[in-house]
Amino acid sequence: MNKNKLFRQFHIYLSLFFLPCAFIFALTGIAYIFGINQDIGLEKQIYTLNERVEKGQEIEKLLGFLKDNNIKIPSNTQAIKSKDKGITIGSTHYSVSIAENGENQYQITTKTRSFLGDLIMLHKDKGAWYFSVLSVGFGVSLFLLYISGLMITLFASKKDRKNQILVLIAGILITFILAYISL
Structure with a gap:
């Protein structure tokens, strides 16, 4: 050759x-x-949890909230610290976060990205x-x-x-x- x-x-x-x-x-x-950017077509839903949450118990409370409210639970439930000082579980396509919003008040946010948003995240x-x-x-x-x-x-x-x-x-x-x- x-x-x-x-x-x-x-x-x-x-x-x-x-x-x-x-x-x-x-x-x-x-x-x-x-x-x-990656947020094109992003479906975002925000919920409020009015409950006292002990430090280190955020994921358990989050999973309980999702289950009690029939909200999809991400396949990956390993906690990741978020930029907004909250905790996130899930993947780039679907994630759920919990962040303190005041005394005994937490904001729970679900995010579902579009196909193009997913591709931009891969990029x-x-x-x-x-x-x-x-x-x-x-x-x-x-x-x-x-x-x-x-x-x-x-x-x-x-x-x-x-x-x-x-x-x-x-x-x-x-x-x-x-x-x-x-x-």
Whole structure:
């Protein structure tokens, strides 16, 4: 097998494997640039619990409240400290939080994200570690795809080499100029 064919095969199969990941990152990146964040289509419900809750018993009270009020209980009930000093259980798609709202008063909030909101959370590495592994693999593959693409284009294919090098130089210059003036 010659080098040209090896680079083409590597390039083709790696790009096909990571194509769905590329679509997710492209779609969510474009959406985020246009101001769409993970809360698009978010369904949020707020409840009040007027009861004394002992420190360390918040999750038990929360689960009891959810059960008593026929509110969906998240599959993951492991407590995570929230930004608002409350406690959250659940996943990026569906979560429930409890936060003190005054003396003997707690706010319980349920959040259900939309499909696009879920994808944006994955893009921001806010999901479980499984997709993070795929994301890192995708990032490494992008590097490898561009290296193999350069090998195919600039070294293996002698046709239009001058134009290819000019386009590469133009891309480098425009990228650095626009990045510099954007900072």
